Amino acid sequence: MVTGAGRKTDNDAYASPTTWREWTRFVHTEPPCLPGTGPWSAEERLDYHSQFVILSTPTMAKISLTLRRIMILNRRHNGTARRGLLISGPPTTGKTTTLQQLGRSFHLADQARHGGPVECLPVVFLSVPPAATPKMLVCELARFLDLPIGTTMNQARITDVVCAALHQLGTRLVLVDDIHLLNTRTRVGAETSDQMKHLSERIPATFVYAGVAIEASPLLTGSRGAQLAGRFKMVRNPPLAYGSNAQRTAWEGLVRGMDQALRLQAHRPDALTRHAAYLHQRTVGRIGSLSALVREAAIAAILGGTEKITKRLLEDIDLDELAEQAARPPART
Numbered sequence: 001m002v003t004g005a006g007r008k009t010d011n012d013a014y015a016s017p018t019t020w021r022e023w024t025r026f027v028h029t030e031p032p033c034l035p036g037t038g039p040w041s042a043e044e045r046l047d048y049h050s051q052f053v054i055l056s057t058p059t060m061a062k063i064s065l066t067l068r069r070i071m072i073l074n075r076r077h078n079g080t081a082r083r084g085l086l087i088s089g090p091p092t093t094g095k096t097t098t099l100q101q102l103g104r105s106f107h108l109a110d111q112a113r114h115g116g117p118v119e120c121l122p123v124v125f126l127s128v129p130p131a132a133t134p135k136m137l138v139c140e141l142a143r144f145l146d147l148p149i150g151t152t153m154n155q156a157r158i159t160d161v162v163c164a165a166l167h168q169l170g171t172r173l174v175l176v177d178d179i180h181l182l183n184t185r186t187r188v189g190a191e192t193s194d195q196m197k198h199l200s201e202r203i204p205a206t207f208v209y210a211g212v213a214i215e216a217s218p219l220l221t222g223s224r225g226a227q228l229a230g231r232f233k234m235v236r237n238p239p240l241a242y243g244s245n246a247q248r249t250a251w252e253g254l255v256r257g258m259d260q261a262l263r264l265q266a267h268r269p270d271a272l273t274r275h276a277a278y279l280h281q282r283t284v285g286r287i288g289s290l291s292a293l294v295r296e297a298a299i300a301a302i303l304g305g306t307e308k309i310t311k312r313l314l315e316d317i318d319l320d321e322l323a324e325q326a327a328r329p330p331a332r333t
C-alpha cells in the first residue's frame with residue numbers, strides 16, 4: 001500500500017484524487033498556493049489563478065451539517081441499512097468539489113483525533129467508471145488502496161480483500177462521485193448498484209453519493225431504487241439563485257470571496273463584486289461557470305498586461321456552452 005504525500009510534480013495539479021497517494025496529497029494541500037508574501041512572478045500568478053480558491057457556499061454548509069448528523073446516527077449502528085447521503089444537482093454546480101471538501105475536513109479531523117498520521121484511511125473517494133461492472137467497481141477500490149489484484153482473482157475474492165483492507169484501515173466515509181453513470185435499467189448497471197449496496201453493508205462506513213439529477217435517474221426506481229431511497233437522504237445542489245435578499249447576499253458573498261482572492265497588480269477591492277448581478281446573469285448561478293469566467297478574466301488581465309478585471313473584459317470572454325445557452329434570450333418565434 002502507498003502512504004504519504006510524496007513529492008509534488010507539475011502534473012499533480014491535474015491528478016484526480018482517486019488513489020490513496022493522490023487523496024492524501026490532496027487532503028494536505030490547501031489551495032491556492034503562492035509562495036511567501038510576494039511579489040510574485042506573472043508565471044506564479046497564472047498558476048495561482050488557474051487553481052484559485054475554494055469558497056464555502058450555503059449548500060456546502062448544509063451538506064456538511066447533514067452528513068455530520070448521519071455519521072453520528074451510524075456511529076454505533078453495526079447492522080445493515082446504515083443511513084447515507086445523496087447529493088444531486090445539475091452539471092458544474094460544485095458537487096465533486098463539495099464531496100472532496102467534505103472528505104478533506106473529515107480526514108483532517110479524524111487524523112487530529114488520532115494525534116497525527118497513522119496507518120489508517122478515514123476516507124475513500126471513488127468515481128464510478130464509465131460502463132461500470134460490479135468487478136470494475138471493486139477493482140477501482142483496490143486501485144485506490146494500491147492492493148495487488150491478481151488476474152485470476154474473481155469478483156468475490158477482490159471484494160473480500162477490499163472489505164478487509166477498509167476494515168483494517170478504519171475507513172468511516174466512502175465518497176462515490178458520478179453515481180448517475182450507473183444505469184440500473186441495464187442488467188450490468190443493476191448488478192453494479194447491487195454491488196454498491198453489498199459494499200455498504202460490509203464496510204462499516206457512511207456512504208455519500210453525488211451525481212447529476214439523481215432524483216430523475218433510474219437509480220431510485222423499482223424495488224432496488226426504493227431500498228436506496230429508503231436509506232439515503234437527498235440534498236439538492238442547485239445553481240445559486242438571485243431572487244430574495246438572502247440569495248443575493250449569498251451570491252455577492254461568493255463573488256466577494258473571489259474578488260478578495262484575486263492577485264492582480266492593478267486590482268482594486270470590490271472591482272469584481274460590483275458586477276455581481278451581471279456575473280449571475282452570465283453564469284446563471286453555476287459556480288463552475290463563475291469560477292471559469294473569473295479565472296479566465298484574471299489570466300487574460302495578466303497576459304494582456306492590464307492587471308485588472310473590467311466589465312468589458314468579462315464581456316469579451318465566452319463561457320461554456322451550457323452557460324451561454326442559458327444566458328441567451330430565447331429566440332423569437
Ligand SMILES: Nc1ncnc2c1ncn2[C@@H]1O[C@H](COP(=O)(O)OP(=O)(O)OP(=O)(O)O)[C@@H](O)[C@H]1O
Nearest residue numbers: 053054055090091092093094095096097287288291
Ligand atoms: N465552493 C467552490 N468555490 C470555488 N470554486 C468552486 C466551488 N465549487 C466548485 N467550484 C469551481 O467549479 C468547478 C466545477 O465544480 P465541480 O467539478 O465540483 O462541479 P460538478 O457539479 O461536480 O460538475 P459535473 O456535474 O460536471 O461533474 C470546479 O473546478 C471549481 O473551479
Ligand SMILES: [Mg+2]
Nearest residue numbers: 095096097177
Ligand atoms: Mg463532478
